[in-house]
Amino acid sequence: MDNTTSFTAVEGTNVMMTCPVYGRPEPDIKWYISSNPLTDIGISGSVLEIRNFTRDCGVPYMCIAKHNFTKSLNHTWKPITKFPPDVTANVDLHKFNRTSEGIYFSAKFSDEFKISCKITANPFYNVTWTKGDTWLANITYMDKNMPSINSNTDLSISYDFTFYLKPINLSEHIHNTSISSRLIDPDVFGEYRCIASNEYGNDEQIINIIQKFG
Structure with missing residues (x-):
């Protein structure tokens, strides 16, 4: 044997x-x-x-x-x-503030922004981005196939988001997902959630964008 x-x-x-x-x-x-x-x-x-x-x-x-x-x-x-997903904020600490209540990013009106999450999960299955109670996009990524992005087409033009998902270490089952846009409307400021799920569970990360004056 x-x-x-x-x-x-x-x-x-x-x-x-x-x-x-x-x-x-x-x-x-x-x-x-x-x-x-x-x-x-x-x-x-x-x-x-x-x-x-x-x-x-x-x-x-x-x-x-x-x-x-x-x-x-x-x-x-x-x-x-x-194993179920583990989601953490993949952010530049020079631009973001981490507190016991969450992660905050201060930006001025008309600034461009990008917020990212690192997801570790096996199997990798589903990512959902939301802002407050509004669903923004759903992204699926299986094995080595290209990600499928289904975004909310009912959003106003002020939510001109770009969504992104890419494997960064397949042997460790790690992916990176991000959302980017320009802060051209006050409604774009607020609380964003990155939610990952598979058949074994789910996890999420909250990132807040607050308006900076002056």
Whole structure:
């Protein structure tokens, strides 16, 4: 036996891996993580259980079985970790103020602005931008396909927004999304939300644009 099995592991659940080897007498089984033995935490036996699995646990696990009458056998398990979105503001701290109540950006009338969010999620599925109670756009991005942007066509011309979504680290499942426009109408100032969701949950980030006078 010398093969590999890939499987889906959901963050926050308990994950169990069984070394598929049998014999009489029972073989001696040891577990390894990324080729390093797990002897420091006393892992042995045919079953390896990881409680409250996280994305940091998503590395290869290998069991090696030794028997007096046969050569050593091994099997590798490769978890593919699925987890809900984590959304953070991707902003220039020289331009934005971060407080306990949120993130604020001060701008003058007629200024151009751009606000961005960093999203970590697997699978990546859906992003929604809102301003107050107004829906602005919905963006989907699956695998390596181009993003599909569905914007609110009922908005007035003063909401001349440009929406953007791009992967910045596919191996870490990280994307960046942004919204940009020019502050040509008082209604453009206010609270913006970047909301990301997939089948495992959702998260959001609030960024406020307040008018700067003088």
